[in-house]
Structures are given as C-alpha cells and as structure tokens.
Amino acid sequence: MTRTDRQLTRPACDKALLSDWDAQVGAAGPGVRGDFHASPGALALDCTGRVATKFVAGQAGIVLVPDPASLGALPERGWEHLLATQRARAAALGLPLDWELDERFPDRLPNRLAAAGFRERRPVTVLLGSAGHAAAGRGDDLPPGIRVQADSTDYAAVRDLARTVRGGDWSWLPDALAHWVRDDRAPCTVVTARTPRGRLVAAAWVRFHPGTPFASLWGGATAPAWRGRGLYRALVRLRAALAADRGHRLLYTEAMGSSRPVLCRSGFGPVRVLVPYRYCPPGR
Template sequence: MPTGDLETRAERLREVLETPRRTFIPLPDTQVIERPGWLQLITPSLRQGGLNEVAYSALDEKEADAVIDETLEQYRRLGLRFRWTVGPDCRPADLAERLERRGLRRNETLGMIRGTSVPASPEGDITVEQVDEHTVEEYSRTMAEGWEMDPEPITAFNRMVLTHPGRCHELFLARYRGMPAGTSGLVTFERSVYLLGGVVLPAFRGRGLYRALVTARLGYAAGRGIPFATVHSRASTSGPLLERFGFETLCRFPIFTND
C-alpha cells in the first residue's frame, strides 16, 4: 500500500484512531463534553443512536469506576442508545473489562486503512449515486430500514448534513435495478476520508452492493486527491470483506453498546 505523506505506521495509526473522532456534526441539542482525556457526545433527540457516544476516554485508574457509573447513568436516565469506543490509546488498561462487567455488549472492531485509487464503476444492475436534497428522504428511509431505526429523526439529521456550512460529509445511495438497496457515507479530512454507515438491506445482500458502495467512496476520494481511506469495521461482519478489498488492519479494539 502506498504511504504517501503518512510515512510511518504511527502516523497511519493516528489517522485511523484520532482523526475520525472529529466526524460529528452536532445537532442543536447535542452536548459535546470535552476535556483532557475525554470526548463525549449526548444528543437526546437521537434516542436510537448517533451522536451519543464516548469517543475517547483516558481515565485515572482510581477515578475510572466513578466516571463510568456516572456516564452510564446519564444515558440510562435519558433512555438513549449509545456506544463507548475503547481504542488502544484509552485508559486504564482494564477499561474494557470494567465496561463488560456492567453489562455492555462488546463488538470487536478493526481500525483499517488503504490507499485510494480510481476503481471500476459498478456494472449491470447496480448504481451508486451521491445524495442531494432530492434524494435525501429516500436515502434516509433506506438507511433507517437497514439499521432498524425511526426514519424521522434520521431524515432531519441527514438534511442538516447536506446543508451544513463547510460541509465535509457526503452520502451515497446504492440501487439495485433502480430500487434503493443500500446506503453509506464518508467524512473528508485533509489526508483521508473516513468511511461510515455502510448498510445493505437484507433482500439485496450477496449481490455486490457493499463493494460498490466502498469503491464509489474510494473513487470520490481519489478524484479529489485524498490519498487514504480509513474505517472502523466490525470484525465479524464488514472487516473480512474490507480486507479482501485491500484494507490493512492496523489495530483491533472493542466498541461497547447498551443494546
């Protein structure tokens, strides 16, 4: 894989772990709680997920249990689905075990990177298009169905994404024979794009739609001179697919959820 201006493994690892922490666009009710060693989002209007997470936590070992319990209680009190990412740079060393003991569900995650290129466009029955104001509702319904979420708040959020000043998010809708079948997104940074939100509806899986969504986003990045794509993928689902698509796994870490 070409390294471009990310010459060392440490530089690539920072791009995989640290840069994606700034992918969020806050809603009016989003609380961004940030201090040294801590980045957390709370968004009461998105009860089923999104903008509710602990993205980074480097805690003092003696204070960790109290901070964990307080944080979990915040989300429980508001009735929010959330996630807690425990990357290799999080602390204390047994943070994952402490969260697991409190009943959170552990999902093994791969931090991955690859160079961008101009891949072949999908052929035949598959098309992938960038979403605009005319297709955002169709995209949002498809996304909500794939993730089993209420489409109304997702639609409102996606409309905001498309009109946000200094927009760096792009949304992609995949169709199979003209029917909406899958969705994904990306966030653009100086040296990389971060891929997120890829989902294919069950009725259309196994037809190459996931690959088409990946290659469309790689092509988007390559066309703008952005040399790398990064992703956090589930080790049990998308991770093996992305490895076959040329992504290199730089690290492995758990993400915890309360569902």
C-alpha cells in the first residue's frame, strides 16, 4: 500500500484525490459512469449549452451538468428559461426529473430549484478507497455453497434482482451492462453471488478507467432474505481485487446509508455529498 493510500482517510488527501477523479474521470462525461447517467439513450441538450437532460425507459430523468461552476454566470432570465424548459420536458413525458447538487454548484441553486418545484431527496455519499486495502480486507464467512465470481452473462437476472431490491423499472439495465462490458473507454465486469443451484442473490459491477488510478463500483444489490450474511462485502472485495489486478489502486463509489457502513469498514472514506432534487409533473 502506498503512502497516499495509507493517508486516504485524511480530509486534505481525500479532497486532492477527489479533484483527481473529477479531472481524470468525471471530465470524460457521464458515459464512463456505471449507473443510469451512463445508460444508452438520447440526450436532450438545453439551449444554454450548459446542461443536458436524459430520459430512458420510463426512468426519472436526470439533468447532466459537465461544468457545474459555469452555471454561476447564468443571468436571471437564463435561469427562468432553463428551469421552465426542464419542467416542460418532464411534463411532456409524464416523468420526474432529478438534479444532483454538490459543492461545485452555485450556492443559490438549491433555492432556485425549490422555487421551481423541485424537492430535496435523501442525500448520497461519495466515497474513495484503496483497492489493495479493500481487496485484502477480512473475509466474512459466506453461507455454505454461495459462489462469488465474475459473471458477465445473465444481465436479465441482474435487472430482476434490482427490481426486487430497489423497485422501479430497470428495463434499461441489461442493454447498459452489455454496452459497458464492450466499452473500451471504461470496461465493465459484473460480479455475482449465487446459491448452489445457481440462483442469483447478489450482484454488482465495476468499471475500470484506463490511464487513471481509478476504478468505480456500482449497482450493489442483495436479495432481502440474504442481507447481513457477508455477500455485499464479498462483492466489494472481489471488485477491489479485479481493479488492483488491472493496476487501478483507487476506488470511487456512491452509496446510500445502507451500504456506507460496509464500505467504511473496508477502508473507504466519505469525500462528497450529492443532494438530489426532484421535480414531479402534475399528476405524478
């Protein structure tokens, strides 16, 4: 483990590494992520040129902002037009629309979104970790016969598990996984936990970012009856090991409250908070 990795939980070091992520991976755009932002589908560019919106397969739309700081230069009339356009697009499709804010956005944006009918939702934590440390973490005893392995085959089963665990449509996921696995910009590997009879009970994936020290972890889901039995942590260890084998020593992930404790026990540290704001058109 390098000196930087040992210091990963120190705030100054974390922020420097987060800046590296923003510059080396984040600047490449949403296509190298491993979530809905990066799923195949059409983008609708806003007339300001500063944002794009994306709606795929009945999913809540997302506002994508390549350069959050640039929004600070938008005049008042520009804000009114931007937000009116976003709301109209969501209303025409009959779908919610999300913004995710962090410290890079203008300070007044939360108030602007609230005034435009966007409502704050549960925050998401961005964490960074050392691949070597996470891969070498203490192994939990898995239930007898459970197999944890790289398993880029049955993407429909991964979709069905996501629907069971998280609700929602997720019909976009099989095509997205197949696309990411073939994507040389950020190759993807799916990992699964299966019972002795082959039933999928946990799944996740990792994307590798060539030319950078980073890999990113996405999509962890465990069937309700199998939670608390070490499966998620085993998937973290396996993905960390795959990243380390490819020479990626740092891991990026975004976590809700349920997975954050496991990640922190695996050596990850929080570096940013994402606060989603959602607009729901009338009737939704």
